Amino acid sequence: MNISRYGEEGIRILFGETIDLEIHEKVRRYYFFLKSLQLEEITDIIPSFRSCLILFDRKRTSYEALTVSLRDREFLIAHIDIPEPKTHDVPVEYGRENGFDIDFVASHTGLSEDKIIEIHTSVTYKVFAVGFMPGFPYLGILDQRLYVPRLETPRLKVPEGSVGLAQLQTGIYPFESPAGWRIIGRTNKKLFDYNKEPYSIFQIGDKVRFIRA
Amino acid sequence: MIEIIHPGIMSLVVDGGRFGYKEVGIPTSPALDIYALGILNHLLGNEGNAPAIEAFGGKFSLRFAKNVYCAITGAKVKASLEGRTLQSWMSFEARAGEVLTVDEVREGFRYYVGFSGTPVLDKIIGSYTTNLECRFGGYRGRAFKKGDSIDIEDIHQVDVKRIPDKFIPHMTPPHILRVVEGPEINYFTDESREEFLGGREGTAFTVSTQLNRTGIRLDGKPLAFRTDAEESIISEGLLPGSIQVPGDGLPIIQLHERTLGGYARPALIARVDHDLLAHLKPGDSVIFEMIEMEEAERLFDRKIETVTPIGN
Numbered sequence: 001m002n003i004s005r006y007g008e009e010g011i012r013i014l015f016g017e018t019i020d021l022e023i024h025e026k027v028r029r030y031y032f033f034l035k036s037l038q039l040e041e042i043t044d045i046i047p048s049f050r051s052c053l054i055l056f057d058r059k060r061t062s063y064e065a066l067t068v069s070l071r072d073r074e075f076l077i078a079h080i081d082i083p084e085p086k087t088h089d090v091p092v093e094y095g096r097e098n099g100f101d102i103d104f105v106a107s108h109t110g111l112s113e114d115k116i117i118e119i120h121t122s123v124t125y126k127v128f129a130v131g132f133m134p135g136f137p138y139l140g141i142l143d144q145r146l147y148v149p150r151l152e153t154p155r156l157k158v159p160e161g162s163v164g165l166a167q168l169q170t171g172i173y174p175f176e177s178p179a180g181w182r183i184i185g186r187t188n189k190k191l192f193d194y195n196k197e198p199y200s201i202f203q204i205g206d207k208v209r210f211i212r213a
Numbered sequence: 214m215i216e217i218i219h220p221g222i223m224s225l226v227v228d229g230g231r232f233g234y235k236e237v238g239i240p241t242s243p244a245l246d247i248y249a250l251g252i253l254n255h256l257l258g259n260e261g262n263a264p265a266i267e268a269f270g271g272k273f274s275l276r277f278a279k280n281v282y283c284a285i286t287g288a289k290v291k292a293s294l295e296g297r298t299l300q301s302w303m304s305f306e307a308r309a310g311e312v313l314t315v316d317e318v319r320e321g322f323r324y325y326v327g328f329s330g331t332p333v334l335d336k337i338i339g340s341y342t343t344n345l346e347c348r349f350g351g352y353r354g355r356a357f358k359k360g361d362s363i364d365i366e367d368i369h370q371v372d373v374k375r376i377p378d379k380f381i382p383h384m385t386p387p388h389i390l391r392v393v394e395g396p397e398i399n400y401f402t403d404e405s406r407e408e409f410l411g412g413r414e415g416t417a418f419t420v421s422t423q424l425n426r427t428g429i430r431l432d433g434k435p436l437a438f439r440t441d442a443e444e445s446i447i448s449e450g451l452l453p454g455s456i457q458v459p460g461d462g463l464p465i466i467q468l469h470e471r472t473l474g475g476y477a478r479p480a481l482i483a484r485v486d487h488d489l490l491a492h493l494k495p496g497d498s499v500i501f502e503m504i505e506m507e508e509a510e511r512l513f514d515r516k517i518e519t520v521t522p523i524g525n
Binding site for chain 2 (some may be wrong): 004005006007008009010012018019031043044045046048049050051052053055058129130131132133134135136138165170174175177193194196198199200203204
């Protein structure tokens with residue numbers, strides 16, 4: 001665990017250098033540890049693949065005081081209750097009509113559309129992070145055979161529910177938005193609702209299975 | 214009630230921001246010039262982070278349907294109420310039927326228009342601010358259009374007053390933005406770092422036309438990545454004001470709309486200069502000056518202390 005300062009109100013805690021299930025589990029434990037402390041001086045926590053970013057209120061504490069206080073309580077990590085990850089089934093309509101890039105993915109990978117769908121639906125993915133936009137899940141780890149680069153110039157708009165691939169990740173756009181990932185299909189599952197908690201159906205550590213609709 | 218006659222180039226509802234849910238990607242989306250918002254609300258007898266209209270561009274115009282006190286802060290504008298000239302950074306009384314017009318922006322970019330009362334708006338996830346991308350909060354989750362109207366409740370009286378000049382920031386370019394070191398500073402060559410962060414001895418960048426409430430893209434001499442450095446990172450938590458550098462080497466100043474990012478961050482804007490980011494406009498010259506973290510903390514604390522006497 002490597003703690004460093006990021007900006008005036010950020011503490012960046014690194015748990016490793018790669019995208020890895022074990023490293024991510026450490027991030028997740030630490031995130032729930034931080035939440036369990038319910039510290040007023042922590043205004044936000046952003047857990048992701050290999051790090052937790054803590055945003056703190058400098059009117060209430062200092063970088064030094066908060067890092068010491070966290071170290072003093074670290075022993076609690078082994079004792080806190082970590083919620084069981086939820087499993088979500090996401091129905092997807094794959095194919096050209098909703099998945100503008102499926103032809104590109106086929107030519108880049110040398111796989112047929114059916115094979116792409118078969119591989120994409122055969123893995124239970126883990127939610128490594130939620131963010132960039134509200135409710136967007138970064139899912140991994142994608143089968144190597146579906147590795148595709150991001151678009152060089154992102155699309156200005158993809159529809160809500162678009163399912164994309166980028167490197168060894170797959171994800172779902174909860175809103176119509178600009179997108180740099182390769183879109184292979186679309187779901188009608190509602191991922192984010194700003195009117196009721198939990199606003200995002202996904203939280204880190206959850207599992208996601210895609211089902212061909 | 215007020216009715217939007219002309220929304221300017223763009224106007225929308227903002228407040229102090231939406232906090233506590235960045236873990237699921239919900240960004241802060243606050244007023245970009247929080248100082249101007251605070252002073253505006255002070256002039257109008259409102260709570261410091263109360264909602265107001267953030268606008269840019271001239272021609273913004275609205276009609277009052279009730280007597281209310283109003284003020285404009287942020288960018289210095291030439292405005293008028295029924296032909297009577299108004300100054301920025303002061304409160305004034307508007308009567309039912311009168312029309313407020315912003316004719317011209319003279320210094321800075323974004324200005325803030327507020328009222329002595331509580332506007333009736335959508336409060337979503339603890340805040341009135343507008344998330345434009347996801348269309349929630351503020352006025353129906355979108356920017357204003359001609360003909361939109363907002364009801365204002367609990368209208369209260371305030372003393373008409375003006376903010377002394379010494380409390381009004383300078384917003385003229387070149388903008389000198391103080392920065393602190395970012396997590397990926399070592400991804401860039403020594404020479405590039407010196408040029409990029411060298412203050413007046415360094416290189417200047419120009420604000421490009423690719424600018425919105427999410428980020429500000431700069432033009433200029435691209436930063437050079439070290440040959441042994443990656444050009445991107447594993448996506449992780451992003452702080453507002455972070456300078457991200459994609460593969461083409463041209464910096465993007467991230468504002469408050471993204472919670473995760475995958476580009477290298479050589480530096481981030483010191484909080485003391487965050488408000489100034491609201492006033493960068495295409496063509497403006499920008500110079501970055503690296504300061505130590507302790508200095509950044511001290512400057513920000515001093516900025517807060519300075520405005521305490523006027524009640525921010």
